[in-house]
Amino acid sequence: MRADILESALRLFAAHGFRGTSLQDIASDVGCSKASLLYHFTNKDTILSELFAPIGQEFETLLQRLAPLQGEEAARAAVAGVVDMSLRFRRQVKILLLDVDALLDHPELPCVDDVTEALVDAMVGRVPEQEPRVAGWMALLGIFLTTARGVAIPDETMRAELTSGAFRTLGLSS
Amino acid sequence: MRADILESALRLFAAHGFRGTSLQDIASDVGCSKASLLYHFTNKDTILSELFAPIGQEFETLLQRLAPLQGEEAARAAVAGVVDMSLRFRRQVKILLLDVDALLDHPELPCVDDVTEALVDAMVGRVPEQEPRVAGWMALLGIFLTTARGVAIPDETMRAELTSGAFRTLGLSS
DNA sequence: GACAGAACTGTCCGATCGGTCAGTTATCGT
DNA sequence: ACGATAACTGACCGATCGGACAGTTCTGTC
Numbered sequence: 001m002r003a004d005i006l007e008s009a010l011r012l013f014a015a016h017g018f019r020g021t022s023l024q025d026i027a028s029d030v031g032c033s034k035a036s037l038l039y040h041f042t043n044k045d046t047i048l049s050e051l052f053a054p055i056g057q058e059f060e061t062l063l064q065r066l067a068p069l070q071g072e073e074a075a076r077a078a079v080a081g082v083v084d085m086s087l088r089f090r091r092q093v094k095i096l097l098l099d100v101d102a103l104l105d106h107p108e109l110p111c112v113d114d115v116t117e118a119l120v121d122a123m124v125g126r127v128p129e130q131e132p133r134v135a136g137w138m139a140l141l142g143i144f145l146t147t148a149r150g151v152a153i154p155d156e157t158m159r160a161e162l163t164s165g166a167f168r169t170l171g172l173s174s
Numbered sequence: 175m176r177a178d179i180l181e182s183a184l185r186l187f188a189a190h191g192f193r194g195t196s197l198q199d200i201a202s203d204v205g206c207s208k209a210s211l212l213y214h215f216t217n218k219d220t221i222l223s224e225l226f227a228p229i230g231q232e233f234e235t236l237l238q239r240l241a242p243l244q245g246e247e248a249a250r251a252a253v254a255g256v257v258d259m260s261l262r263f264r265r266q267v268k269i270l271l272l273d274v275d276a277l278l279d280h281p282e283l284p285c286v287d288d289v290t291e292a293l294v295d296a297m298v299g300r301v302p303e304q305e306p307r308v309a310g311w312m313a314l315l316g317i318f319l320t321t322a323r324g325v326a327i328p329d330e331t332m333r334a335e336l337t338s339g340a341f342r343t344l345g346l347s348s
Numbered sequence: 349g350a351c352a353g354a355a356c357t358g359t360c361c362g363a364t365c366g367g368t369c370a371g372t373t374a375t376c377g378t
Numbered sequence: 379a380c381g382a383t384a385a386c387t388g389a390c391c392g393a394t395c396g397g398a399c400a401g402t403t404c405t406g407t408c
Contacts, residue, residue, distance in 0.1 A: 001355080001356095017193075019193045019194070020193070022394075022395065022396080023395080023396065023397085024394090024395085024396095032356075032357085033356070033357050033358075034357090034396090034397090035356070035357055035358075035359090035397090035398090035399090036355075036356050036357070038396085038397065038398085039354095039355065039356065039357090040355090043396075043397070044396065044397090175385080175386095196364075196365065196366085197365080197366065197367085198364085198365085206386075206387085207386070207387050207388075208366090208367090208387090209367090209368085209369090209386070209387055209388075209389095210385075210386050210387070212366085212367065212368085213384095213385065213386065213387090214385090217366075217367075218366065218367090
């Protein structure tokens with residue numbers, strides 16, 4: 001039942017945003033009462049946090065895997081890892097874009113300001129060289145956009161194309 | 175008074191999103207009653223529309239100026255024009271990112287789907303060649319990100335850097 | 349069958365939302 | 379000074395929100 005609630009919440013949040021989805025909307029979609037939601041989850045924010053928790057965990061492990069790497073190798077691994085992550089967490093990403101400010105205070109989400117600065121760097125052409133975290137976030141936010149409007153990227157070909165595109169944006173040869 | 179309301183609404187919408195800003199918030203910021211807002215504007219949506227109307231108008235004139243151009247010249251002019259526009263309409267852009275879905279139905283906003291498709295093309299490395307409108311939108315949405323979190327781009331140097339960065343993203347020599 | 353505890357629900361609550369409206373105040377041409 | 383009109387407001391409305399809570403149903407154990 002918890003899983004059903006999370007699934008419905010994920011789909012509805014991705015479709016209409018966090019603020020655009022009420023507890024009653026989720027309850028109707030699940031097929032239970034609103035009170036039942038609040039039995040399994042302490043409040044609406046908790047549902048959202050639980051949806052984003054895996055992202056934070058996976059990103060931390062990704063960073064650990066990137067830590068020993070350096071230079072171009074680190075940037076390549078960061079981009080590849082983030083492309084994979086953002087495609088798998090496509091709906092969470094869409095929620096993020098639909099209702100950014102509602103999520104900024106959630107501790108599960110790593111700092112968004114860093115992402116923005118990194119993206120500005122990337123747009124200006126200054127590619128961060130020694131910090132894979134920044135490169136990863138930049139690519140992550142870039143992919144965010146492609147997934148935000150529900151653009152379908154189902155197959156491996158498209159995934160590879162996206163990766164090489166991100167490489168090119170980073171100034172790396174693909 | 176209308177101008178005061180629009181100014182407050184623009185600042186608050188950009189800070190907390192459209193849904194995150196109530197009429198009472200705007201009224202308190204302006205220093206008048208909520209009812210006064212609805213005397214000058216028929217409803218909340220109208221305030222938003224009025225904030226975005228200039229963007230649509232300016233973009234149309236930009237497109238007309240780009241119409242006779244072709245090839246690289248068209249792409250260059252499109253990027254330069256859009257960079258300029260998006261910097262001047264920075265706060266509207268931030269509203270767009272903070273509450274995308276609330277704005278999709280507003281006729282004043284040109285089609286967002288086209289923007290997304292163009293951005294996907296750009297990320298994958300397929301730069302549109304013959305349609306300056308698409309290239310322009312892609313660059314516009316790219317700049318959107320830099321302005322979304324209130325990153326300060328005050329001086330001409332930074333503006334030129336952004337333009338050349340967009341050129342590079344488009345695969346053009348700067 | 350008796351019981352315990354988990355699962356679930358109907359109902360109510362205070363707060364807040366966008367919006368309406370009758371009535372008041374300020375402004376201005378005459 | 380006065381009437382007309384624009385500008386503005388306080389009070390109120392229905393709807394909806396997230397959440398609280400007492401009470402009911404389901405499920406498994408002995």
